[in-house]
Amino acid sequence: MYIKHQLTIKDEKDIIIVRKLGREVATNLGFSYIDQVRITTAISELARNVVKYAGVGTVSIEVIHKFAPGLSVVVCDNGPGIVSIGKAMEDGYSTSDSLGAGLPGVKRMMDEFLIDSQVHQGTRIEVVKWLRK
Numbered sequence: 001m002y003i004k005h006q007l008t009i010k011d012e013k014d015i016i017i018v019r020k021l022g023r024e025v026a027t028n029l030g031f032s033y034i035d036q037v038r039i040t041t042a043i044s045e046l047a048r049n050v051v052k053y054a055g056v057g058t059v060s061i062e063v064i065h066k067f068a069p070g071l072s073v074v075v076c077d078n079g080p081g082i083v084s085i086g087k088a089m090e091d092g093y094s095t096s097d098s099l100g101a102g103l104p105g106v107k108r109m110m111d112e113f114l115i116d117s118q119v120h121q122g123t124r125i126e127v128v129k130w131l132r133k
Contacts, residue, residue, distance in 0.1 A: 004062040010055065015047045018059045025061055026071055029131055038109040039071060039129050045102050046075040046125055054079025070130040082117040
């Protein structure tokens with residue numbers, strides 16, 4: 001079974017659409033309700049960051065298979081990039097007067113978290129949640 005969806009996100013409406021799609025894919029794959037919430041929360045947070053900081057980007061949601069089935073989410077943008085990934089990954093750090101729980105929270109909710117960001121070139125974040133039966 002190979003499923004991959006890619007959506008452009010540019011506003012709040014797109015965040016809702018991609019979040020709903022992530023939940024549907026997670027449900028169909030057999031994730032527990034708690035993991036569905038984790039996945040949709042992570043997607044929502046990452047998509048919201050794209051809209052807030054870059055204006056536009058893409059979200060790819062893909063069913064993957066390694067040692068178990070899993071759900072991969074890749075979020076890319078061509079925005080300003082993250083000046084200090086280390087700082088951005090600290091709990092409480094925020095550049096926008098928010099709680100600063102975003103990226104560290106996403107990392108805790110998912111099983112894998114990879115980030116690549118270049119100043120003035122954009123950011124790519126990939127997160128994976130593995131299905132545990």
